[in-house]
Amino acid sequence: MPHFKFNIRDILFILNEQLNYGSLCVLPRYQGLNAKTLDLMVNESARFAKKVVAPLQEIGEANGVTFSRGRVSCPKEFKDAFALYGENGWIAAARDTRYGGQGFPHMMRIVINDLMYGACQSFNMAPSLTHGAAHLIETFAGEELKERFVPKCYAGDWSGTMCLTEPDAGSNLGNIRTSAARHGDQFKIKGIKTFISWGEHDLTENIVHLVLARINGAPGGVKGLSLFIVPKIRVNDDASLGPENDVRCINIEKKLGLHASPTCTLEFGARDDCIGYLCGTENQGLAHMFQMMNAARINTGVSGMAIAGTAYLNALAYARKRIQGKDICRNTPDDVPIIRHPDIRRMLLWMKASVDGMRSMIYTGAFWSDLAHELEDGDEKNHYRHLVDFITPIIKAFCADTGFAVCETAIQCLGGYGYCQDFPLEQYLRDVKIMSLYEGTNGIQSIDLMGRKMTANGGAPFRAFTHEIETFCKKNRRHPALGKQVQCLEKTFNEIFRGVMKINDLRKTDPACWGSVTYPALLCFGELIMAWRLLDMAVISARLSEQKGKNHFYTGKILQATWYTDVTLPHTRTRIASCLRKGQEIADMPEAAF
Numbered sequence: 001m002p003h004f005k006f007n008i009r010d011i012l013f014i015l016n017e018q019l020n021y022g023s024l025c026v027l028p029r030y031q032g033l034n035a036k037t038l039d040l041m042v043n044e045s046a047r048f049a050k051k052v053v054a055p056l057q058e059i060g061e062a063n064g065v066t067f068s069r070g071r072v073s074c075p076k077e078f079k080d081a082f083a084l085y086g087e088n089g090w091i092a093a094a095r096d097t098r099y100g101g102q103g104f105p106h107m108m109r110i111v112i113n114d115l116m117y118g119a120c121q122s123f124n125m126a127p128s129l130t131h132g133a134a135h136l137i138e139t140f141a142g143e144e145l146k147e148r149f150v151p152k153c154y155a156g157d158w159s160g161t162m163c164l165t166e167p168d169a170g171s172n173l174g175n176i177r178t179s180a181a182r183h184g185d186q187f188k189i190k191g192i193k194t195f196i197s198w199g200e201h202d203l204t205e206n207i208v209h210l211v212l213a214r215i216n217g218a219p220g221g222v223k224g225l226s227l228f229i230v231p232k233i234r235v236n237d238d239a240s241l242g243p244e245n246d247v248r249c250i251n252i253e254k255k256l257g258l259h260a261s262p263t264c265t266l267e268f269g270a271r272d273d274c275i276g277y278l279c280g281t282e283n284q285g286l287a288h289m290f291q292m293m294n295a296a297r298i299n300t301g302v303s304g305m306a307i308a309g310t311a312y313l314n315a316l317a318y319a320r321k322r323i324q325g326k327d328i329c330r331n332t333p334d335d336v337p338i339i340r341h342p343d344i345r346r347m348l349l350w351m352k353a354s355v356d357g358m359r360s361m362i363y364t365g366a367f368w369s370d371l372a373h374e375l376e377d378g379d380e381k382n383h384y385r386h387l388v389d390f391i392t393p394i395i396k397a398f399c400a401d402t403g404f405a406v407c408e409t410a411i412q413c414l415g416g417y418g419y420c421q422d423f424p425l426e427q428y429l430r431d432v433k434i435m436s437l438y439e440g441t442n443g444i445q446s447i448d449l450m451g452r453k454m455t456a457n458g459g460a461p462f463r464a465f466t467h468e469i470e471t472f473c474k475k476n477r478r479h480p481a482l483g484k485q486v487q488c489l490e491k492t493f494n495e496i497f498r499g500v501m502k503i504n505d506l507r508k509t510d511p512a513c514w515g516s517v518t519y520p521a522l523l524c525f526g527e528l529i530m531a532w533r534l535l536d537m538a539v540i541s542a543r544l545s546e547q548k549g550k551n552h553f554y555t556g557k558i559l560q561a562t563w564y565t566d567v568t569l570p571h572t573r574t575r576i577a578s579c580l581r582k583g584q585e586i587a588d589m590p591e592a593a594f
C-alpha cells in the first residue's frame with residue numbers, strides 16, 4: 001500500500017476559504033493567473049508527488065546511497081525523478097520566467113514542497129536546495145553568472161547545495177575558516193565543509209555549491225564572510241561544461257534517518273585549484289545567505305508538518321481497520337475498531353488539530369511573504385515583512401518539534417506494529433528528527449525569536465504580530481459558538497505579552513536566566529498561533545455550515561479548534577508563568593552536579 005497520504009480538501013480549504021490565495025492575482029506580478037490556475041497547480045503537484053516522488057521513499061530506504069572513491073551513487077529511480085521534476089518545472093515554479101521559472105506566487109513553492117516532502121523527504125531536499133542555491137545566484141550575482149548558472153539549475157540539469165557548516169563552525173558561523181584567495185577576477189577556495197546535504201551525487205551532471213568563505217585579509221567573525229559559487233565541474237562562458245573543479249567528497253555520514261539523502265564532507269582546494277566566483281558583495285556573504293537560510297527554515301517547518309500529515313493519516317487508516325478490545329460503552333458485544341476507544345480518539349484528534357494548525361500557520365506565513373515581496377513599498381508591505389520575520393523561527397522550531405511528536409503519537413496509535421518496518425511510521429520518526437537540528441537548531445531559533453525579533457526595528461515584528469492577534473480577537477470574541485475560545489485566546493495572548501515584556505528585560509539584567517527560557521517562550525507562541533489559526537478555520541466553517549448546511553468536514557474543523565484551545569492554552573499560560581518564576585536552578589546548577 002502506498003505510504004503517502006494527504007487530504008487535498010484540507011489543503012485547498014486553507015488556501016481558498018481561509019486565505020483566499022486567489023486574491024494574490026491582483027498583484028502586478030501575478031496578473032494572468034487566477035484562483036483556478038492556482039488550484040490546478042496544487043492538484044497537479046499532488047498528482048506528481050503521489051505518482052513520481054512517493055515511490056522513492058521505500059526505494060531510498062532499501063538501497064540508501066553508496067560512497068566509493070569520492071563519488072556518491074543513488075538509486076536510478078532518484079535520477080529519473082529529479083530529471084522529470086526539473087522538466088515539469090517544479091523547481092522554479094515560483095520564480096520569474098526570465099531564467100526559466102513559471103512565475104507563480106512565492107507561496108506556491110511552499111504548497112508544492114508540502115506535497116513533495118510528505119511524499120519523500122530525502123529526495124525533495126535535492127530540488128529544494130537546487131532552487132535555493134539558484135535563487136541566491138539570481139538575486140545577488142552579476143548578470144553573466146546568472147546566465148551561466150541559473151537556467152541550468154532551474155531546469156534540473158544541475159543541482160545546488162548550501163555549504164555553511166564546518167567541523168568547528170556549526171551554530172557559530174563566525175568560526176568559518178574556509179578561505180578565498182584572489183585569482184584574477186575569480187577566487188581560489190580552500191577548506192572543509194561538513195554535513196553538506198546532497199553535496200555529492202550522480203543525479204545531475206554538475207553540482208553548484210554556494211559556499212561561505214573568508215577572503216584573505218577580511219575581518220574575523222561573520223562580518224568577514226563572503227558568498228561564492230563553486231561548481232563541481234567548471235563551467236565555460238557559454239554554460240558548457242569544462243574540466244573538474246578541485247572539489248572532493250571525502251566522507252558521507254551514517255545517520256539516524258534520511259538514508260537516501262547523502263550528507264557529505266567536502267574538501268575544497270586540496271590541490272589548490274578550486275575556482276569560485278564571488279556572488280554579491282564582499283563581506284556580505286552571511287546577509288546574502290540569509291535569503292536561502294530563511295527559506296530553508298520555513299521549508300524545515302514544512303517538512304515537519306508534511307511528514308506529520310502523512311503519519312497522522314496512516315495512523316487514522318489503521319485505527320479504522322484494526323479490531324481490538326471492547327467498546328467502553330458496551331454498545332456492541334463484539335471487539336471494535338480501535339478508533340472507537342477514547343484514548344485512540346484523543347491521539348487522533350490531537351494529531352488532526354496539530355497537522356491542520358501547522359499547515360495553516362505555514363501557509364499563512366507564506367501568504368504574508370507574497371505580500372511582503374510584491375506589494376508596493378510602504379507601510380503595508382513593511383507590516384507583512386515584519387510578520388514574516390517574526391513567524392519564521394516559530395514555523396521552523398515549533399513545526400519541527402510538533403512534527404516529531406505527531407510521528408511518535410502515530411506510532412503509539414498502532415501499538416507494536418507502529419514500531420516495525422511493515423508500516424512507514426518508524427521511518428517517518430527517524431527522518432523527521434533532523435528538522436529540530438539543521439537550519440539552526442531549535443534552541444538557536446528560540447534565541448533569534450526572543451532576541452533579534454523582539455528588538456529589530458524597534459520591536460516592529462512583534463508589534464505587527466500583536467496587531468494580527470488583537471484584530472482577530474476583537475472581531476470574534478462575541479462569536480455565538482466560538483466566543484468562549486476566542487476569549488481564551490485573547491487572555492492567553494495578554495499573559496504571553498506581559499510575560500514577554502518581562503523576559504525581554506531579563507536579557508539585559510540576567511542573560512543566563514533569559515537564555516534558559518527562550519525555548520519555552522517560543523513554544524508558547526507556537527501554541528498560541530496554532531489556536532488562532534484553528535479558531536479562524538472554525539469561524540469560517542461555522543459560517544459555511546449555516547450557509548450550506550452542516551457536514552463532517554466543517555464539524556471536524558470546529559471540534560478540533562474548541563478542543564485544542566480549551567486543552568492546550570491553559571498549559572500555555574502556565575508555561576509562560578513558569579518562565580518568570582524566581583528559581584535559578586538552571587544557572588546555579590554546578591557543572592559537576594549534572
Ligand SMILES: Cc1cc2nc3c(=O)[nH]c(=O)nc-3n(C[C@H](O)[C@H](O)[C@H](O)COP(=O)(O)OP(=O)(O)OC[C@H]3O[C@@H](n4cnc5c(N)ncnc54)[C@H](O)[C@@H]3O)c2cc1C
Nearest residue numbers: 162163164165170171195196197263438439440441443444
Ligand atoms: C543530516 C544533516 C544535514 C545537514 N545539511 C546541511 C547542509 O546542507 N548545509 C550546511 O551547511 N549544514 C548542514 N547541516 C549542519 C547543521 O546545520 C548543523 O548540524 C547545525 O547547524 C548545528 O551545528 P552543530 O551540529 O555543529 O551543533 P553545535 O553548534 O555544536 O550545537 C550543539 C548544541 O549546542 C547548542 N548551542 C550551540 N551554540 C549555542 C548558543 N550560542 N546558545 C545556546 N545553545 C547553543 C545547539 O542548539 C545544540 O543543541 C546538516 C546536518 C545534518 C545532521
